[in-house]
Amino acid sequence: MKKLLVVYHSQSGTCARLARAAALAAADTEGVVVEVRRACDASTETVADAAGLLLVAAENSGTLSGEAKAFLDRIFYPAIDRALVLPYALMMSAGNDGRSAVRQAERIFSGIPFTSACEPMIARGEFTDEHKAQAAELGAALAAGLEMGIF
Numbered sequence: 001m002k003k004l005l006v007v008y009h010s011q012s013g014t015c016a017r018l019a020r021a022a023a024l025a026a027a028d029t030e031g032v033v034v035e036v037r038r039a040c041d042a043s044t045e046t047v048a049d050a051a052g053l054l055l056v057a058a059e060n061s062g063t064l065s066g067e068a069k070a071f072l073d074r075i076f077y078p079a080i081d082r083a084l085v086l087p088y089a090l091m092m093s094a095g096n097d098g099r100s101a102v103r104q105a106e107r108i109f110s111g112i113p114f115t116s117a118c119e120p121m122i123a124r125g126e127f128t129d130e131h132k133a134q135a136a137e138l139g140a141a142l143a144a145g146l147e148m149g150i151f
Helices: 014-027 044-048 066-081 099-111 129-148
Strands: 002-008 032-038 052-060 087-094 121-124
Touching: 002 014, 002 044, 002 066, 002 129, 014 032, 014 052, 014 087, 014 129, 032 129, 044 066, 052 066, 052 099, 052 129, 066 099, 087 099, 087 129, 121 129
Parallel strands: 002 032, 002 052, 052 087, 087 121
Antiparallel strands: none
């Protein structure tokens, strides 16, 4: 079984809802087990045990939300020391843009180096059914790619 790790940080609840939608869809993939962790509860060991990572975070004041950034800071050097190379996907909740936070996260991931499995998803504005559907689609696609060995 391959493990997909979904790490999220949510203050308003939107990122938790996005993470839940992605995780539920990913869990339907045979051969993949999904583990969901809050960013403050995820560690390098948690990441090392996974075959892929989905980070769900928010943009705050044009940058990556604090707890999501703290998670990446916490795993950065230990992941490099362990020579971890994982495929990742990124979901960003943003009031209106999200691109700056996406670029920030991508720069951090590339330094580890983790490889992007797909284009990042940016959920702009209030949480909608469309955001939920997009999150589910991304989660299912990431899990299927892991199961098939594409990533």
